[in-house]
Structures are given as structure tokens and as C-alpha cells.
Amino acid sequence: MAIIKHAARQTLGQLIGANNPVVTVPDDSQRQYAWTKKEVDTYWADIQKFRLARESGKESASEYFIGPIVTITDEHVKSRSLLDGQQRLTTSTILIAVIRDILWRIGSPEARSTASNIQRDYIARKAGRREPIEYFLVLSLFDRDFFRDFIQDWNELTGKVRGVEDPKKRPSHKLIQEAYSNFESKITAELSSYSDEDSRLDWLDSLYECLIKGLVFVEIQTPTSSDANEVFETINSRGKDLSTVDLVRNFLMERSREDLEKQRVNDAWRVLLDKFDKREEIERFLRHFWVARHGDVKSHSLYATIRGDLTREFDKRPHAYTAGAFAAELESASIRYVDLIHCSTGVDEFDSALSEIKALNADALHPLLLAASEKNDYAQLQDLIEACLSYYVRWTVIGRRESTLLEENIFEVAKEFSGGAGAESILRRVCGWIPDNETFKVDFEEASIPKPSQARYLLEKVEAKLRNTEGVDELEVASSTKVHVEQIYPQQPNPELRLDEHDSWVHRLGNVTLLNGRKNQTNSNRPFPEKVSIYEESALLVSSETQVFRLWDSQKSRWRPEGIIERQADLAKTALTVWPSSSQWQ
Incomplete structure (x- = not known):
């Protein structure tokens, strides 16, 4: 049972700001920025609805509860590690930065002074000329530098951030850029209806006040990472705020026994983030990786299955099999999986067949090919991939038969392949499921x-x-x-x-x-x-x-x-x- 030290109402201004303990996303937990246009649009719509209600003067509309956050807070509340709430706090900081930048572009002394105050009070500041910059929200290692360059390191003399000359095209970096552009276009559209500067400044001030003073969280303070993780998983098991990939990483970091092992997990996650174009691809890969080794498991129960099975495996072989070893396997498989989904194995005939799988959206075949590619050259798998395509087209595309049966079959032989079965025996199994010519002709x-x-x-x-x-x-x-x-x-x-x-x-x-x-x-x-x-x-x-x-x-x-x-x-x-x-x- 998790220990909750304190649960307190906090406005956004009380969570991030110059007079509050810095909020840090620890490197050994949490996910990267993950909100897409859909979530950002919903957030903006909620803020706008709240702003209009707040301006009506009704006491019931003075605050807007945006949800809980979970922190590991030391005894004297001098530091806070954020375990849940990163998406909302990061998105709020991005919106505050957009307000700052638009104020600066208005150009008047009042607007630029307000922009500088916003930067110092709620984004980052220097206590002295020779002091390092203090960032009020510190993201984890995968997004930290990019977020600072693109959002936080703002020059009061030029009104510009440091910028990124050649940003890594990680999915989370793209989403940060897209969230900023989305807010910028929405605010610019709103301001276009006002003809004078005072009206525009009043509108921006109203929006800013809503964020800083009106957005309310409940901060759940816990004394240790294990307590925080338990609360964290409980909250996120009831919604979509955290993905399976992030929960798996958190679990692996929790089970890592030393810094070197934690570093191995982080190294594997860097590869995942850099290799895949979209976050959804990472989610799909993790399921297909597990299916290739253990057979079918549904997405909604994937994390619970992985956690339970790995816990038993780690406890059974504490020195022979570790979180770091599992992360290394995940990394190796991810490199092959990217070759499969991008049709880039380097074997022309095999890549041509992979492009057919892509055209058909036949993702169910990937676990088998992932398992087969672990110990076989791609050229040796040409017959298998062609048989799989015939099976898929004859059974699913033309025959319109139950696709779940095909998946069950493919996932089962993928597990057999991982367990040591040979390519010839697996090919015979697949051939046995292909509808015959008479059936296919009629279909x-x-x-x-x-x-x-x-x-x-x-x-x-x-x-x-x-x-x-x-x-x-x-x-x-x-x-x-x-x-x-x-x-x-x-x-x-x-x-x-x-x-x-x-x-x-x-x-x-x-x-x-x-x-x-x-x-x-x-x-x-x-x-x-x-x-x-x-x-x-x-x-x-x-x-x-x-x-x-x-x-x-x-x-x-x-x-x-x-x-x-x-x-x-x-x-x-x-x-x-x-x-x-x-x-x-x-």
C-alpha cells in the first residue's frame, strides 16, 4: 500500500514559478512529451471555456480543476520529482511561452516588460549575472535539452529562444514544436479580432491569469519512488495518460539494481525514440516483440502481463537475467523491427514482399517475421513471407474470414519460432492454413x-x-x-x-x-x-x-x-x- 504524505490544492502558479521548489521529471521514470493535436486542442478548448466562464464573475467559475499530479517530495519540500502530470505541466509551460513571445512581438514597452516578467516568474531565470539559469520545470533526459532550447532559454534583449539548428527528429520533439505552433496560431486568430493594442493586451492578460491563478491541481506528495510509482500506476491504469511503453520503462528502472543497469535501460529507450517515426509505432513494436516470444496478448493487458512475467523471471534468475538484459534484447529487436516496417532490410526481394505487407496494413504478420529474423537471414525467409502473404490475402482480404483466427495462428507460430522451431517446420504450418484454390477462386x-x-x-x-x-x-x-x-x-x-x-x-x-x-x-x-x-x-x-x-x-x-x-x-x-x-x- 502506497504512503501518501500529503495531498494539497495547488494552482499552476504554485507548482511552477520563481518562489516554488523546482519541479523535475526524474531520468529513471516518466515518459516523453506525448500530447498530439487532439489532446492540445481539447486542452485549449477547456481553457477557453473556463476563461469565458471566469470573466462572467461567478464564484463557481473562479477555478478549473485540471487533475492530480504525483510527486516525490522531500521532508522540507525543497525539491519535487514529478511522477505524474508531466503532459499537463509541459503543455501549460508551452502555452505560457507562446503568450510571452506574442507579447514581445507586440513591441510596446508594456508588452515587452510583461513578457520578461512571465519568463522570470514562470519559465526560467538567473539569480545573478554569473549564476546558472534556473528552470522551473526540468524534463527528463530525452526532452530536457530540446525543451530548454526551444521553449525556456529565452533572451530578454532579442525576444528569441536559443533555438535548435538541427533538432533530433524524435516524436516528442516534433510534438513540442507542433503544440507551440498550434497555440500560436490559435492566439493569433483570437487577437486578429481586436483593432487596438490595449484590447489585445487585456485579452492576453485574461488568458495568462486563467492559467497561473485559475488552473488547479491536486498534488499528491509521496516520500519515496516506490510509493509514487504505485500511485502513478493506479492513476494511469484508469485512463490513457500513460502508455504501456512508459510503464514498462518505469518498471525496468525500478528493477534496475545499479546505475550501470539503469543506464542500459535508458540507452535502449534512446534507440527506441530515435528509430521510430511515431510514438504509436513504439507501442506496436512492444506488443509485437512480446507476442513474438510469448504468444497473443491484448493491448489493454500488455503491461500487466509483461510486469508479472518479468517479475517472476527476474526473481527466478536474479543474476542471470536482469532488467538491463531485457532492455538489451528489446533494443536489438527494435532495430530489426524498424527494418521490417520500413522495408529496409537490404534484400530487394524480401523488401518488396514487406512493401506488400505495408500496403495491406497486414501488421499481424510482423511478430512472426520479427521472431524469424532473430536467427535467420532475410534471404532465407523469402518462402515464409510469400506464404504469409498468400495466407493473408486468401483468408482475410478476399475471403473476409475471421481475422482473429489468422492472428492467433500467426502469433502461435511466432512463439514457436522464438522457442527454437526451424524455418521449414513453421513454413509447413503456415501453408496448412492457406485456403485451397477452389475456395480462393470462388471467394x-x-x-x-x-x-x-x-x-x-x-x-x-x-x-x-x-x-x-x-x-x-x-x-x-x-x-x-x-x-x-x-x-x-x-x-x-x-x-x-x-x-x-x-x-x-x-x-x-x-x-x-x-x-x-x-x-x-x-x-x-x-x-x-x-x-x-x-x-x-x-x-x-x-x-x-x-x-x-x-x-x-x-x-x-x-x-x-x-x-x-x-x-x-x-x-x-x-x-x-x-x-x-x-x-x-x-
Whole structure:
């Protein structure tokens, strides 16, 4: 049971400011800045609603409770380590900095004096000319320097921050920049409605007062990190304020027995932050890493599962397996995982198959490939990845069968691979799940594909097969922005030409083709006779040589649903060789 030393009401001005103990995010806990535009917009909307209510003079609207924060506070409250509340305090500081900068740009002596006071009172100050800068909010090592350069190190003479010449493109750094720009544009838009400087200064002063005096937190003070972590996890288990990745890092730091081991955990986290483009990718990687070793686990229970399993493992082998060792494994796997999701293994044929997985959003295949790549070269896994693609397309994309069963199968063999199974045995297992040719042919002949990305992928692969069969020079389609999906029978036909059961025909694969050139919606909805030359002259065989004319009855001047069925049956014959059955690998 966690010990709570004190719980106190605190305004934002009492939490961060010149007359308060510095708030520090410790290096061995907490996450990086993670609020996206969605959270920043919600925060701004709440502040604006509160500001208007506060200006009404109602006593009930004098304060706005923004939530609890958890700190480790020493006996004399001279220092505070922040365990929960970083996102709200960081976002509030960013908003205060935007107010500071806009005041400086107004340019009058009053505005610039106010800007300097805001900086000194609530962001950072120097006690003396030779004294170091004191920052009132100190972020953890992953964001600390960037936050200082971009927000806190502000020059009163120039009104500019130090800036970052070449900032590391970590997701958290991008989000800090985006939050600043978001607030700046919102405030600038608000001020544009005021014609004189006094009105603009009054509006900014009202916003500033709302933040400093009106935003209220409950600070939960705890005496030790273990107490704080328990409170921290309890709070965040009931919401989305903390991610699984951050909770895992906190747990590993807690279980690290010495500084060197903590450093190893931090080193691994630096790699994660620098390797992945988006925070969501880190979350997905952690789940796929765990699934690859232990089988299926749902996202909502991932942290509890990892904590429980690792606790037992660490306690069972205290000297042989440590938090640092696990972090090293995580780091090694993350490097391979980035190669998989970015299709950058360096093996052209394998990367081409990875790009197909990306086009299909077939993320469920990544745990198996991650497990397989630990002890096998990518070139040795070509048959496996192609079999997985056939399984995914035949089962999920065309067959529309239960995707959870495919995931369960893939996750189970990923676990077997991690446990020492050989590539050949895993390939045989996957081949055993691929629907047979007769089943696939029937499924394909009846398939509707409403997602343009999936329809494009399927037609691109058919196009490549047609070109290969006919010995036509290759044409790059997959990465071309000039190629688009086209419904032959249009989505918005003339009323007199509209088919019965229109919705069931328009997305049928027999009605879909690819065209090169800029898509023109007006042309797309024209009657067939006005578009036939476009198909005949197309450089893409899937348009020019698949008898699209069957979809139009030229004698009766109407669309033929039978033509859609006929063309789709022909496409199905090609599809059988594009995504082969298990016999291909047996």
C-alpha cells in the first residue's frame, strides 16, 4: 500500500514559478512529451471555456480543476520529482511561452516588460549575472535539452529562444514544436479580432491569469519512488495518460539494481525514440516483440502481463537475467523491427514482399517475421513471407474470414519460432492454413473491396503478373502517384443508368481497374462510351486487356452486371497464380 504524505490544492502558479521548489521529471521514470493535436486542442478548448466562464464573475467559475499530479517530495519540500502530470505541466509551460513571445512581438514597452516578467516568474531565470539559469520545470533526459532550447532559454534583449539548428527528429520533439505552433496560431486568430493594442493586451492578460491563478491541481506528495510509482500506476491504469511503453520503462528502472543497469535501460529507450517515426509505432513494436516470444496478448493487458512475467523471471534468475538484459534484447529487436516496417532490410526481394505487407496494413504478420529474423537471414525467409502473404490475402482480404483466427495462428507460430522451431517446420504450418484454390477462386469471383488501398494492391499485383506473362516491359505502378483506382461502372452514374443494387456492384473487383494519369471525377462518372478510349489507350494491361467493354451493352446503352461477373472470373484465374496455394512451397 502506497504512503501518501500529503495531498494539497495547488494552482499552476504554485507548482511552477520563481518562489516554488523546482519541479523535475526524474531520468529513471516518466515518459516523453506525448500530447498530439487532439489532446492540445481539447486542452485549449477547456481553457477557453473556463476563461469565458471566469470573466462572467461567478464564484463557481473562479477555478478549473485540471487533475492530480504525483510527486516525490522531500521532508522540507525543497525539491519535487514529478511522477505524474508531466503532459499537463509541459503543455501549460508551452502555452505560457507562446503568450510571452506574442507579447514581445507586440513591441510596446508594456508588452515587452510583461513578457520578461512571465519568463522570470514562470519559465526560467538567473539569480545573478554569473549564476546558472534556473528552470522551473526540468524534463527528463530525452526532452530536457530540446525543451530548454526551444521553449525556456529565452533572451530578454532579442525576444528569441536559443533555438535548435538541427533538432533530433524524435516524436516528442516534433510534438513540442507542433503544440507551440498550434497555440500560436490559435492566439493569433483570437487577437486578429481586436483593432487596438490595449484590447489585445487585456485579452492576453485574461488568458495568462486563467492559467497561473485559475488552473488547479491536486498534488499528491509521496516520500519515496516506490510509493509514487504505485500511485502513478493506479492513476494511469484508469485512463490513457500513460502508455504501456512508459510503464514498462518505469518498471525496468525500478528493477534496475545499479546505475550501470539503469543506464542500459535508458540507452535502449534512446534507440527506441530515435528509430521510430511515431510514438504509436513504439507501442506496436512492444506488443509485437512480446507476442513474438510469448504468444497473443491484448493491448489493454500488455503491461500487466509483461510486469508479472518479468517479475517472476527476474526473481527466478536474479543474476542471470536482469532488467538491463531485457532492455538489451528489446533494443536489438527494435532495430530489426524498424527494418521490417520500413522495408529496409537490404534484400530487394524480401523488401518488396514487406512493401506488400505495408500496403495491406497486414501488421499481424510482423511478430512472426520479427521472431524469424532473430536467427535467420532475410534471404532465407523469402518462402515464409510469400506464404504469409498468400495466407493473408486468401483468408482475410478476399475471403473476409475471421481475422482473429489468422492472428492467433500467426502469433502461435511466432512463439514457436522464438522457442527454437526451424524455418521449414513453421513454413509447413503456415501453408496448412492457406485456403485451397477452389475456395480462393470462388471467394475472388464474389469479392467486393470497398477499401481503395486494398483494391489498388490487388490490381497492381494482377498488372505485374499480366506483364510478366506477356513479356511486356515492367512498368512501375506500386509507388506511382499518377496511378489511381477507377470504378468502370461509376459511383455516381446518371440516374437512368443506375443499376439495381448499385452498392453491391460498384466495389466488385470486376468493376475496378487502374488508370494512369490524374484522376478526374467528372470523367470517372461519364457513361462508358465516353470513357472506352481511355481504357483502350491505357499503358496498364489491367485496363487495356481485360475486356472492360463487357460491362457495357452498346445496343441497349446500359450497364451489364453480367460483364462485371465475367471480368471478375477472368481476374480470378490470374489471382490463383499471383497468390499461390500451399503447393507452391511443398
